[in-house]
Amino acid sequence: GESVGLHLPTLSVQEGDNSIINCAYSNSASDYFIWYKQESGKGPQFIIDIRSNMDKRQGQRVTVLLNKTVKHLSLQIAATQPGDSAVYFCAEKPPNRDDKIIFGKGTRLHILP
Amino acid sequence: DAGITQSPRHKVTETGTPVTLRCHQTENHRYMYWYRQDPGHGLRLIHYSYGVKDTDKGEVSDGYSVSRSKTEDFLLTLESATSSQTSVYFCAIRDYTDTQYFGPGTRLTVL
Numbered sequence: 746g747e748s749v750g751l752h753l754p755t756l757s758v759q760e761g762d763n764s765i766i767n768c769a770y771s772n773s774a775s776d777y778f779i780w781y782k783q784e785s786g787k788g789p790q791f792i793i794d795i796r797s798n799m800d801k802r803q804g805q806r807v808t809v810l811l812n813k814t815v816k817h818l819s820l821q822i823a824a825t826q827p828g829d830s831a832v833y834f835c836a837e838k839p840p841n842r843d844d845k846i847i848f849g850k851g852t853r854l855h856i857l858p
Numbered sequence: 859d860a861g862i863t864q865s866p867r868h869k870v871t872e873t874g875t876p877v878t879l880r881c882h883q884t885e886n887h888r889y890m891y892w893y894r895q896d897p898g899h900g901l902r903l904i905h906y907s908y909g910v911k912d913t914d915k916g917e918v919s920d921g922y923s924v925s926r927s928k929t930e931d932f933l934l935t936l937e938s939a940t941s942s943q944t945s946v947y948f949c950a951i952r953d954y955t956d957t958q959y960f961g962p963g964t965r966l967t968v969l
């Protein structure tokens with residue numbers, strides 16, 4: 746089975762409820778942020794992104810909030826479904842760095858029936 | 859998987875043998891990356907490429923080499939595999955918005 750994701754914090758959410766996954770980023774100069782979803786045995790999948798000149802961005806059933814004051818990023822998933830079960834991690838990109846995206850360790854989202 | 863394929867998808871090899879992993883993209887993007895993913899470490903950059911024949915090291919490059927002779931292909935080579943290189947390897951491409959898109963991964967086991 747998939748070994749990535751062992752020892753990750755887990756968020757358990759009832760199906761149909763909203764999920765909020767949080768991320769603290771490290772570099773106050775980072776200007777671009779991404780949320781990824783990784784299902785077992787698969788590669789990370791892009792969900793939504795936000796630039797540092799924005800506080801909020803909405804996609805289909807997902808919203809990302811950025812609080813630059815406290816270097817905090819959150820991902821909100823509306824009406825959580827069984828297919829949302831995965832590891833979610835944030836990523837930040839410092840400016841002017843071709844090589845550098847800093848990935849968080851991730852949070853496992855577990856959907857309760 | 860955003861037009862990215864990786865081969866092989868699974869490989870078991872023995873310590874000391876050379877191993878080459880291939881990443882192929884159909885998107886014609888300039889930037890390509892190789893990461894490894896291990897429990898407790900998240901994604902760590904091995905090497906990246908910013909064009910044909912243009913590559914640079916990432917944070918965990920020791921024991922790995924790369925080559926990019928064509929825009930669409932980025933090869934990762936383990937010259938002499940060690941057990942510490944047992945991992946899941948992901949290739950990624952970067953588009954014009956700076957977003958990185960990942961391939962499906964290669965699970966490598968070094969015995």
